Amino acid sequence: IKWTEGRGWHDARLQPYAPLQLDPANMTLHYAQSIFEGLKAYRQADGSVAAFRPDANARRFQRSARRLAMPELPVETFIEACELLVRQDKEWVPGTGEESLYLRPFMFATEVGLGVRPANEYLFMLIASPAGSYFPGGVRPVSVWLSQEYVRAAPGGTGEAKCAGNYAASLVAQAEAAEQGCDQVVWLDAIERRFIEEMGGMNLYFVHGSGKDARIVTPSLTGTLLPGITRDSLLTLAGDLGYATEETRLTVDDWRDGNADGTITEVFACGTAAVITPVGEAKCATGAWKVGDGQPGEISMRLREALLAVQTGRAEDRHGWMRPLA
Numbered sequence: 001i002k003w004t005e006g007r008g009w010h011d012a013r014l015q016p017y018a019p020l021q022l023d024p025a026n027m028t029l030h031y032a033q034s035i036f037e038g039l040k041a042y043r044q045a046d047g048s049v050a051a052f053r054p055d056a057n058a059r060r061f062q063r064s065a066r067r068l069a070m071p072e073l074p075v076e077t078f079i080e081a082c083e084l085l086v087r088q089d090k091e092w093v094p095g096t097g098e099e100s101l102y103l104r105p106f107m108f109a110t111e112v113g114l115g116v117r118p119a120n121e122y123l124f125m126l127i128a129s130p131a132g133s134y135f136p137g138g139v140r141p142v143s144v145w146l147s148q149e150y151v152r153a154a155p156g157g158t159g160e161a162k163c164a165g166n167y168a169a170s171l172v173a174q175a176e177a178a179e180q181g182c183d184q185v186v187w188l189d190a191i192e193r194r195f196i197e198e199m200g201g202m203n204l205y206f207v208h209g210s211g212k213d214a215r216i217v218t219p220s221l222t223g224t225l226l227p228g229i230t231r232d233s234l235l236t237l238a239g240d241l242g243y244a245t246e247e248t249r250l251t252v253d254d255w256r257d258g259n260a261d262g263t264i265t266e267v268f269a270c271g272t273a274a275v276i277t278p279v280g281e282a283k284c285a286t287g288a289w290k291v292g293d294g295q296p297g298e299i300s301m302r303l304r305e306a307l308l309a310v311q312t313g314r315a316e317d318r319h320g321w322m323r324p325l326a
C-alpha cells in the first residue's frame with residue numbers, strides 16, 4: 001500500500017514475492033525512516049488460522065510511525081493486510097503446536113532526495129515466512145551478557161519505537177555478547193548503566209519466590225524499552241494464574257544479589273519469536289552468575305504453556321486476543 005502526501009493511502013495490492021527496485025537517493029537508505037512489526041498466525045485446534053493480538057501490533061506500528069514522522073496506517077487496514085496474505089498463503093501455516101506463519105509488516109520512505117526532512121512518499125508492505133518451533137530440541141535456557149559499554153536507547157530517543165535503526169545500533173553489542181560466550185545481550189539504562197531494560201529482541205521477567213506466592217516482576221516502561229506485546233499479555237496471564245505481578249525498576253545488583261540469596265528464583269525473556277525463553281546464566285564485566293539451577297524454571301514453563309495454549313486455540317481466549325484470519 002502506498003502513501004503520498006495530499007493523497008493518503010492508495011494502491012493496495014497483493015503480488016508475488018519479488019525484489020524491489022530502489023533509487024540510490026531513496027531517503028530511507030540515508031535517513032532511516034523504516035519501521036516494522038513482527039507477529040504470528042497460528043493454526044487453531046479447529047483447523048482455522050488466527051493471529052495473536054494483531055490490533056496491538058497495529059497500534060504499536062502507529063506509535064512507531066509517529067515517532068519517526070511517518071504517516072499512520074489505520075489499525076483495520078493493517079489487520080486486513082494480514083488477513084489477505086494469510087488467506088493467500090493458508091497452506092503455509094503449519095498444522096501443529098508452536099509452528100506458525102510469522103508476519104512481517106514494515107514501512108519505509110520511497111521518496112528520492114538528499115535533504116534531511118520527513119519524506120512525502122512511503123510504502124507499507126507485509127511479507128510472511130513459516131516459522132518452526134523456536135526450540136526444536138526442547139526449551140533451552142540462554143546465557144546473557146549485560147552490556148555496560150553500549151546502550152540501546154536514551155531518554156527522548158527512539159527506544160520505544162520498533163524502527164530499523166535501533167537494531168543496527170545493537171549489532172555490535174550482540175557481537176560482544178557472542179565474544180563473551182553468551183547467547184544474547186541485555187541492555188541497561190543509558191544514564192546510570194545499572195537498571196535492567198530488556199534483551200536484544202525480548203523483554204525480561206524476574207520471578208521472586210516460588211509456588212503460589214511467587215511475584216512476577218518486569219522492568220517498567222520508561223520510554224527506552226520496547227513495549228512488548230508478549231510482555232503485556234503475560235502481565236494479564238500471570239494474574240489469571242493467580243500470581244502477583246509488578247512493573248518496577250531493577251538494577252544489575254538487585255539481580256545478582258537476588259540470585260545469590262535465593263529471592264529471585266527464575267528469570268525469563270519473552271517475545272513473539274520464542275514466546276518465553278528461560279535465562280540460565282548472566283555475565284557482566286565484573287562477574288557471572290547462574291540463575292537458579294540454570295534449568296528452565298517451573299513458573300516460566302507454566303506461563304509459556306499457558307500462553308501457547310491460547311495462541312494455538314487449545315485454551316479459552318478470555319481476553320479476545322485471537323483474531324480469526326482464515
Ligand code: PMP
Nearest residue numbers: 201202203226228229230271272
Ligand atoms: N524488545 C525488542 C527490542 C524487540 O525487538 C522485541 C520483539 N518485537 C521485543 C522486545 C518483544 O516484543 P513482542 O512481545 O511484541 O514481540
